Amino acid sequence: MEQPLPPPSDMSPAEFRKHGHAVIDWIADYLEKPDKWPVLPDVRPGEIRGALPQSPPLRGEPMEAILADFQTLIVPATTHWNHPGFMAYFANSATGAGILGEALTAALNVNAMLWRTSPAATELEQLTLDWLRQMLGLPSEFFGAIADTASSNTLYALAAAREMHPELRIREQGMAARDDLPPVLIFCSEEAHSSVDKAVMTLGFGLSALRKIPTDDGLRMDAKALAAAIERARRAGAIPLAVVATVGTTSTTAIDPVPAIADICAREKVWLHVDASYGGTAAILPEMRHVLDGCDRADSLVVNPHKWLFTPMDCSVLYTRRPDLLKRAFQHIPDYLVVSGSADVVNLMDYGIALGRRFRALKLWFVIRQFGVEGLASLIREHIRIADRLAEWIDADAEFERLTDGQFSTVVFRHHPAELAGNALNEHNARLLEKVNATGEVYLSHTRVRGNYALRLAIGNIHTTEVHVRRAFDLIKEAGGVHS
Amino acid sequence: MEQPLPPPSDMSPAEFRKHGHAVIDWIADYLEKPDKWPVLPDVRPGEIRGALPQSPPLRGEPMEAILADFQTLIVPATTHWNHPGFMAYFANSATGAGILGEALTAALNVNAMLWRTSPAATELEQLTLDWLRQMLGLPSEFFGAIADTASSNTLYALAAAREMHPELRIREQGMAARDDLPPVLIFCSEEAHSSVDKAVMTLGFGLSALRKIPTDDGLRMDAKALAAAIERARRAGAIPLAVVATVGTTSTTAIDPVPAIADICAREKVWLHVDASYGGTAAILPEMRHVLDGCDRADSLVVNPHKWLFTPMDCSVLYTRRPDLLKRAFQHIPDYLVVSGSADVVNLMDYGIALGRRFRALKLWFVIRQFGVEGLASLIREHIRIADRLAEWIDADAEFERLTDGQFSTVVFRHHPAELAGNALNEHNARLLEKVNATGEVYLSHTRVRGNYALRLAIGNIHTTEVHVRRAFDLIKEAGGVHS
Numbered sequence: 001m002e003q004p005l006p007p008p009s010d011m012s013p014a015e016f017r018k019h020g021h022a023v024i025d026w027i028a029d030y031l032e033k034p035d036k037w038p039v040l041p042d043v044r045p046g047e048i049r050g051a052l053p054q055s056p057p058l059r060g061e062p063m064e065a066i067l068a069d070f071q072t073l074i075v076p077a078t079t080h081w082n083h084p085g086f087m088a089y090f091a092n093s094a095t096g097a098g099i100l101g102e103a104l105t106a107a108l109n110v111n112a113m114l115w116r117t118s119p120a121a122t123e124l125e126q127l128t129l130d131w132l133r134q135m136l137g138l139p140s141e142f143f144g145a146i147a148d149t150a151s152s153n154t155l156y157a158l159a160a161a162r163e164m165h166p167e168l169r170i171r172e173q174g175m176a177a178r179d180d181l182p183p184v185l186i187f188c189s190e191e192a193h194s195s196v197d198k199a200v201m202t203l204g205f206g207l208s209a210l211r212k213i214p215t216d217d218g219l220r221m222d223a224k225a226l227a228a229a230i231e232r233a234r235r236a237g238a239i240p241l242a243v244v245a246t247v248g249t250t251s252t253t254a255i256d257p258v259p260a261i262a263d264i265c266a267r268e269k270v271w272l273h274v275d276a277s278y279g280g281t282a283a284i285l286p287e288m289r290h291v292l293d294g295c296d297r298a299d300s301l302v303v304n305p306h307k308w309l310f311t312p313m314d315c316s317v318l319y320t321r322r323p324d325l326l327k328r329a330f331q332h333i334p335d336y337l338v339v340s341g342s343a344d345v346v347n348l349m350d351y352g353i354a355l356g357r358r359f360r361a362l363k364l365w366f367v368i369r370q371f372g373v374e375g376l377a378s379l380i381r382e383h384i385r386i387a388d389r390l391a392e393w394i395d396a397d398a399e400f401e402r403l404t405d406g407q408f409s410t411v412v413f414r415h416h417p418a419e420l421a422g423n424a425l426n427e428h429n430a431r432l433l434e435k436v437n438a439t440g441e442v443y444l445s446h447t448r449v450r451g452n453y454a455l456r457l458a459i460g461n462i463h464t465t466e467v468h469v470r471r472a473f474d475l476i477k478e479a480g481g482v483h484s
Numbered sequence: 485m486e487q488p489l490p491p492p493s494d495m496s497p498a499e500f501r502k503h504g505h506a507v508i509d510w511i512a513d514y515l516e517k518p519d520k521w522p523v524l525p526d527v528r529p530g531e532i533r534g535a536l537p538q539s540p541p542l543r544g545e546p547m548e549a550i551l552a553d554f555q556t557l558i559v560p561a562t563t564h565w566n567h568p569g570f571m572a573y574f575a576n577s578a579t580g581a582g583i584l585g586e587a588l589t590a591a592l593n594v595n596a597m598l599w600r601t602s603p604a605a606t607e608l609e610q611l612t613l614d615w616l617r618q619m620l621g622l623p624s625e626f627f628g629a630i631a632d633t634a635s636s637n638t639l640y641a642l643a644a645a646r647e648m649h650p651e652l653r654i655r656e657q658g659m660a661a662r663d664d665l666p667p668v669l670i671f672c673s674e675e676a677h678s679s680v681d682k683a684v685m686t687l688g689f690g691l692s693a694l695r696k697i698p699t700d701d702g703l704r705m706d707a708k709a710l711a712a713a714i715e716r717a718r719r720a721g722a723i724p725l726a727v728v729a730t731v732g733t734t735s736t737t738a739i740d741p742v743p744a745i746a747d748i749c750a751r752e753k754v755w756l757h758v759d760a761s762y763g764g765t766a767a768i769l770p771e772m773r774h775v776l777d778g779c780d781r782a783d784s785l786v787v788n789p790h791k792w793l794f795t796p797m798d799c800s801v802l803y804t805r806r807p808d809l810l811k812r813a814f815q816h817i818p819d820y821l822v823v824s825g826s827a828d829v830v831n832l833m834d835y836g837i838a839l840g841r842r843f844r845a846l847k848l849w850f851v852i853r854q855f856g857v858e859g860l861a862s863l864i865r866e867h868i869r870i871a872d873r874l875a876e877w878i879d880a881d882a883e884f885e886r887l888t889d890g891q892f893s894t895v896v897f898r899h900h901p902a903e904l905a906g907n908a909l910n911e912h913n914a915r916l917l918e919k920v921n922a923t924g925e926v927y928l929s930h931t932r933v934r935g936n937y938a939l940r941l942a943i944g945n946i947h948t949t950e951v952h953v954r955r956a957f958d959l960i961k962e963a964g965g966v967h968s
Contacts, residue, residue, distance in 0.1 A: 007863045007866035008863065010515070010579045010947075011579075011580040014512075016508070016511065016515065016583075019580070021504075021508055023588060024500070024507075024587075025501060027587070029497065030591060032497040045825075045828065048603060052608075054611075055615065055618055056615035056856075057852075057857065058856055058858050059856040060853070060854055060856035061854065061856065063581065063854060066581070066850055066854060067584075070588065074604045077604035078604045079601050081592070081594050081595065082592070082593060088601075089601070092593065093494075093593070094591055095494045096494050096503070096504075096547075097550070099500075099591050100503060100551075103507055103511070103590065104510075104511070105586075106796040107515070107566075108565070109565050109566060109576065110562060110565050116524070116563065117565075119529070120557075120559075120561035121562070123531075123532040124558065127536055130538070148838050149840040151837050151839045155686075159686055169690075171685050171690065172690055172692055173690040174659060174689040174690020174691075174692065175659035175688040194817070198816050199837075201813070202686075202837060203687065203688050204687050204688020206654060206655065206656055206658020207658075208656055208657055251819065251820050310494075313590075313840055313842050329686070332681045332682050332685070335735065335931055353636050354798075355633055356632065356800075358632075358798050362554075362558070363590075369540075369550050370495070372540075372544035372545065375492045381491070445820060448819040448820075456820065462494050
């Protein structure tokens with residue numbers, strides 16, 4: 001019988017140094033010219049998978065070969081979110097400090113489920129989120145915790161909202177097959193993020209429990225319609241549980257009237273969750289602080305440093321003034337996780353679904369310190385300035401039309417030649433987008449504004465300058481056949 | 485008025501190189517001697533937070549200062565999961581290849597929500613999980629996706645199970661306030677992980693919908709009791725929805741009789757989810773393949789490469805033969821995420837709560853390639869061998885007693901001086917554990933076996949050798965006042 005291999009060691013410190021330095025050098029080169037590759041790769045579905053071995057290697061391979069495959073096979077087949085022409089969805093950035101923070105997080109590899117399993121990770125998360133809270137001007141009673149994404153955090157907020165009503169005993173009795181449980185309803189605007197729908201499906205409310213409130217001309221939630229809907233729900237014997245307001249909707253970056261919504265929620269004793277995952281970051285600027293008006297009265301608020309705060313994926317922060325209820329929704333301690341003294345400390349496992357918790361605060365702490373609050377503010381200010389410039393160019397061009405009036409760094413518009421309307425106009429813009437994205441120079445996304453197909457240009461990448469946005473606009477004009 | 489700062493650039497490539505090389509060198513030193521620090525830090529709650537500035541810096545700070553603080557304030561206040569004496573919970577490892585993979589993931593910073601937003605990340609995840617599937621001997625129809633933790637993946641599996649019953653319309657109608665929805669029940673053993681309880685709470689089933697099946701002498705689910713419970717539920721008009729079986733329970737690493745459970749689930753048309761998050765990895769060894777017997781008939785199975793496959797946190801894999809139902813539970817596509825051709829490709833956002841998806845497959849691909857399947861197998865084999873040695877030492881010592889008979893790398897036992905019994909015996913072992921953990925040389929955790937306090941020693945760290953485990957046992961003997 002063949003002898004089994006002796007157990008290998010991990011790579012030696014010398015090997016780690018060698019490969020690690022090579023990795024750092026590659027990253028430095030990559031970030032120096034993130035536009036070396038087309039922003040959207042020219043690959044067909046299945047092409048990458050087909051180019052790789054279909055079975056794992058039996059024997060270990062040299063790290064050089066692995067890194068070479070990364071460079072020749074993976075990188076060219078990647079959509080380059082670091083490319084200055086990446087202006088789709090919400091553009092974000094991997095900054096040097098954030099990348100180094102992530103490398104150290106991976107090296108320490110702590111699981112901060114309990115305070116005890118990593119005091120530093122637990123307390124640095126609390127401290128860094130308190131810093132961010134101060135930067136955003138949110139009240140000191142807000143408790144913060146990091147999760148992967150805003151989708152998770154919105155779900156957590158709605159789960160906590162259920163615990164506002166201990167008499168419903170949802171944690172114990174669930175929502176099914178109960179004669180004693182009236183319909184429990186969630187409210188958001190027609191323009192709220194799909195994560196609200198997903199949370200409502202997942203938590204067992206069902207999509208039919210979600211009431212989508214109409215929006216005004218600026219695609220902001222109509223607060224009067226909300227008040228009326230809550231009143232109707234009460235009259236029908238339902239329990240209005242929570243309202244999700246948005247500061248910076250994904251489609252058009254509209255800002256719901258949070259002060260008016262907060263009034264209604266306070267009066268009606270309904271949980272107010274604010275999705276500020278993109279827009280909230282702008283409140284770091286004194287002149288933009290107003291975008292979070294009313295949010296000091298929210299029960300919870302989500303903001304994503306991995307969106308517009310130059311922190312690598314994933315880092316989404318949930319603030320809540322009711323950590324007790326969040327904990328009630330998610331705390332469940334088996335015998336093997338009972339630790340003496342544990343009741344007096346924050347144990348991050350109590351505030352969400354995941355038990356295991358990466359040390360995500362480290363990268364955010366690095367980013368805030370390396371740029372400083374003023375540095376971060378001036379980056380965000382510059383993005384807003386560039387977006388305003390783009391808006392001016394669009395407004396000055398008779399063939400272009402802005403479809404909404406955003407306050408942030410995202411511009412929603414379309415090419416509107418006089419001869420086109422209706423579906424033909426929509427199709428024209430869809431084709432235009434494809435043409436522009438095929439250049440490899442820029443990547444824009446789209447949305448629909450009251451059914452109208454619209455181009456969506458989001459500035460959030462640290463490498464993006466006015467020159468890149470001007471180039472994007474010129475490419476759009478060219479693709480639209482405009483020669484103005 | 486003071487001029488605002490001009491927007492800063494990110495650190496220059498030269499700066500990134502300098503700080504990056506320093507970070508790599510620090511990690512190399514750290515991993516060379518992960519026992520330089522006590523495994524459990526000597527810190528009081530609040531100490532770390534109190535030692536740091538309570539407000540964020542206005543101006544950016546030099547990266548040198550940030551890294552110095554990391555080394556002097558964060559590292560000493562960290563529980564060292566890399567320490568060879570870390571034998572608590574499920575020990576895991578950050579290996580060089582995995583750390584470098586994470587650094588590159590942070591640098592690329594793709595969000596693989598759609599195939600199009602990162603074809604490479606999407607396809608490499610599919611490919612790497614197919615490699616892992618082959619390594620575990622699971623059937624080729626299993627589709628895999630990576631989430632953060634097993635807790636999330638178990639929740640996803642139970643959400644998919646609801647979609648086995650489209651007639652219940654839970655996605656649309658939810659579980660609340662319905663006259664037409666019979667009680668919907670989930671079954672697991674008394675020894676199943678707390679994530680099942682948490683999932684059942686979160687999904688709106690309520691804890692009362694969870695039926696905990698008794699276990700046999702080996703703390704394995706009693707399949708006959710399961711069959712009887714399902715039959716009782718049917719007679720009472722309830723819908724038995726899903727069974728969660730475990731391969732390697734967290735408390736004692738017991739293996740539920742999956743073949744018998746799979747028979748019952750097939751007959752009763754009940755979703756079978758297997759939590760193999762720790763134990764599943766052992767199936768990479770041909771001689772341990774049997775631990776997954778019957779799992780080829782599961783509807784879903786979770787296994788965590790971040791537990792015992794030398795991959796940094798977080799990386800938990802959900803396999804399912806019903807990706808269609810998983811997708812039905814979680815797919816919700818707003819206008820701004822509609823992309824042509826998207827229906828023909830895998831879009832990772834469709835398979836869970838999170839919309840944003842890190843490129844987590846990269847580190848796993850690196851680890852599998854760098855060690856090779858045989859290398860990984862021999863590491864796991866060695867951990868099992870050391871655990872068997874510890875079991876022998878315990879069995880040979882009249883004052884020690886094993887409380888269960890594990891097949892993996894975790895040993896559950898207690899010190900049992902002849903004069904102690906009942907609660908005094910429990911307290912003796914709790915004190916013993918505290919004493920041992922206070923040495924800073926080892927970190928063990930505990931559990932309860934049928935109410936009896938037990939020490940729990942888990943081997944899963946790549947740095948842990950027989951010498952460390954022998955030392956741990958000697959420390960335990962010393963702490964117990966044993967002089968054999």
